[in-house]
Amino acid sequence: MTALTKCRKLANMSVLVNKDSKVIVQGFTGSEGTFHAGQMIEFGTNVVGGVTPGKGGQTHLDKPVFNTVQEAVDKAAADVSIIFVPPAFAGDAIMEAANAGIKVIICITEGIPVNDMIKAKEYISAYECTLIGPNCPGVITAGEAKVGIMPGFVFEKGSIGIVSKSGTLTYEAADQVVKAGLGITTAIGIGGDPIIGTTTKEAVELLMNDPETKGIVMIGEIGGNLEANAAKWIKENGTKPVVGFIAGETAPAGRTMGHAGAIVGGADDTAQAKKAIMRDCGIHVVDSPAKIGEKMAELL
Amino acid sequence: MNLHEYQGKSILKTFGVAVQESVVIDDVANAVSKAKELTEKTGTEWYVVKAQIHAGGRGKGTIEETGSRGVVLAKGIDKVEEVVKGILGGHLETAQTNGVAKKVNKVMIAEDVYYPGDSEPSEIYMSVLMDRDKGRNVIIYSTEGGMDIETVAEETPELIFKEEVDPRVGLQGFQARKIAFNLGLNGKAFKEMTKFVTALYNSYIGSDASMFEINPVLKTSDDKVIAVDAKVTLDDTALFRHKDYAEMRDKTEEDPAEVEADEAGLNFVKLDGNVGCMVNGAGLAMATMDIIKQSGGNPANFLDVGGTADAARVEKAFDIILKDENVKAILINIFGGIVRCDRVAQGVVDAYKNMGGIPVPIIVRLQGTNAEEAKKLIDESGLDVHSAVLLQEASDLVKKILA
Numbered sequence: 033m034t035a036l037t038k039c040r041k042l043a044n045m046s047v048l049v050n051k052d053s054k055v056i057v058q059g060f061t062g063s064e065g066t067f068h069a070g071q072m073i074e075f076g077t078n079v080v081g082g083v084t085p086g087k088g089g090q091t092h093l094d095k096p097v098f099n100t101v102q103e104a105v106d107k108a109a110a111d112v113s114i115i116f117v118p119p120a121f122a123g124d125a126i127m128e129a130a131n132a133g134i135k136v137i138i139c140i141t142e143g144i145p146v147n148d149m150i151k152a153k154e155y156i157s158a159y160e161c162t163l164i165g166p167n168c169p170g171v172i173t174a175g176e177a178k179v180g181i182m183p184g185f186v187f188e189k190g191s192i193g194i195v196s197k198s199g200t201l202t203y204e205a206a207d208q209v210v211k212a213g214l215g216i217t218t219a220i221g222i223g224g225d226p227i228i229g230t231t232t233k234e235a236v237e238l239l240m241n242d243p244e245t246k247g248i249v250m251i252g253e254i255g256g257n258l259e260a261n262a263a264k265w266i267k268e269n270g271t272k273p274v275v276g277f278i279a280g281e282t283a284p285a286g287r288t289m290g291h292a293g294a295i296v297g298g299a300d301d302t303a304q305a306k307k308a309i310m311r312d313c314g315i316h317v318v319d320s321p322a323k324i325g326e327k328m329a330e331l332l
Numbered sequence: 333m334n335l336h337e338y339q340g341k342s343i344l345k346t347f348g349v350a351v352q353e354s355v356v357i358d359d360v361a362n363a364v365s366k367a368k369e370l371t372e373k374t375g376t377e378w379y380v381v382k383a384q385i386h387a388g389g390r391g392k393g394t395i396e397e398t399g400s401r402g403v404v405l406a407k408g409i410d411k412v413e414e415v416v417k418g419i420l421g422g423h424l425e426t427a428q429t430n431g432v433a434k435k436v437n438k439v440m441i442a443e444d445v446y447y448p449g450d451s452e453p454s455e456i457y458m459s460v461l462m463d464r465d466k467g468r469n470v471i472i473y474s475t476e477g478g479m480d481i482e483t484v485a486e487e488t489p490e491l492i493f494k495e496e497v498d499p500r501v502g503l504q505g506f507q508a509r510k511i512a513f514n515l516g517l518n519g520k521a522f523k524e525m526t527k528f529v530t531a532l533y534n535s536y537i538g539s540d541a542s543m544f545e546i547n548p549v550l551k552t553s554d555d556k557v558i559a560v561d562a563k564v565t566l567d568d569t570a571l572f573r574h575k576d577y578a579e580m581r582d583k584t585e586e587d588p589a590e591v592e593a594d595e596a597g598l599n600f601v602k603l604d605g606n607v608g609c610m611v612n613g614a615g616l617a618m619a620t621m622d623i624i625k626q627s628g629g630n631p632a633n634f635l636d637v638g639g640t641a642d643a644a645r646v647e648k649a650f651d652i653i654l655k656d657e658n659v660k661a662i663l664i665n666i667f668g669g670i671v672r673c674d675r676v677a678q679g680v681v682d683a684y685k686n687m688g689g690i691p692v693p694i695i696v697r698l699q700g701t702n703a704e705e706a707k708k709l710i711d712e713s714g715l716d717v718h719s720a721v722l723l724q725e726a727s728d729l730v731k732k733i734l735a
Contacts, residue, residue, distance in 0.1 A: 145569045198613060321619040
């Protein structure tokens, strides 16, 4: 059993988050934290409080503020955390969450120094937790919990899971899937940084094991080999149809395209190379991002 | 952020990495006096003059105006001025400058380190970078220094070694020794190498670099180990910790449109196609470029306008895209989530009016929050703007306009 599936069993979740998740917001009282915490509460996410060091004891958005994540775990039984703290302190925030016993850590922050992430990832590997992101839109389980910054209304409940490195491209895919009459189970934004907590393969594995998910949309982009690794895993273990898209076919080599991790480093991490491997592994790859929903509907 | 050789070496030196000593000039009038200073310090009688540009392959590259190479050895103080004249102020084209010659604003005058002695000098390759697969920093090294490492990797992969560093403890002594042994060094050179690689790794971490490539590292004829070249790339996201390094940015090495976009807070990459684009989100922006290609065009740029596509930002983005005369159409693709589409549409309409018209057709695709209101706003604005809601419709419109 991998750490991920173990973690899921312990927390008894749909995929990563559900209506019983007790969510805290790290960086709760900042402008980003405040805005998105409000949006999450409005969606129906069970936000049990937030953490802002030095503001413990106060109330914000009618929820308690804690000084430390440990305090939030002890007093509010928090098991999921979403992080909005600025890049300079985000690596520290991830480690604090793991150390306090948070099971699912979702880091939205973009622009965390690479060496901070190397350390944080190494540190949390000793804990039984799952890190999603950083530099990601978060996770949403349709009709249950939104722990992220995505527009909740796009993700109508249904049977398709989404794994994606990108934010708006995830919304685009979800919208198409919903318009094709299928709807969403859980969408996992894994993030566009070179070092992220949960890989494409691990996220796909979660959705493959989810009984409610009937098909999976896997969206990647240039750079690295997460999609290739996921494709090889799917070939061996896949039980559900997977529709794939890789953004950046027209991106020049050696240039960073917005996301820190979106850079072609060699012959293996171009969009073309990734799509070829994915096709070889039985994934239904679309060349146009406008065809994602249509393709999935055709397969089911 | 890429640095010049002289900047990279100055950082290495502050962390105790032995480097080839040098001076830097931007005026030929200072060439001889600076070279003399270098001789006083190092005793060197020959001088290596190196063009400072952000590209490799300088030694084999050519200065357009003079025919000089980008790296030239001046065998004596009386030759320095002539050699510098052949390089400084000229335009250097190398195998890595993508067909465009780069202006040489500065040259380095470095000590000669290939002097004869008790043993043969030998060139070593060494780089430090992050291995994405492992999520850790690695040191890559080879006895085949001074050559293109990609060629070595292809022809003699067994001569390339890799050492992974545990981030919790950093580079350990046994690892430094292993590296020195694998490089076939012994005696004084062995000790020098363990010191060198330890200092190099510490400087990589200390400067928050994302890549060091030292090619070559030289074992001199008297068994010293020094960095002769230095290609240094710093992690942009960590520059807030290094204000002094941030000032090293050389904007003349970057595309002027990209510099302008960066100053306006827009994430922009210049490309050479005929259809400009403006998108929110990096993934959707790349996907939009791909759509342009599939619709028969070629993307003229990558542009992520981010979450606040208001009139001022949209106007600035139009401005930057339209500076490129190859642009025949512009595709705006916004998926409104938290951002409301009607606000973006208003931004487009206002920007259009403020600019007194735009000379190329505009296709606006707005989807998500308030998409229908946005389409109505644009359709009723009386402007020559084509609107779409579905991505496929936008693609079809691009095709139609380019036809």
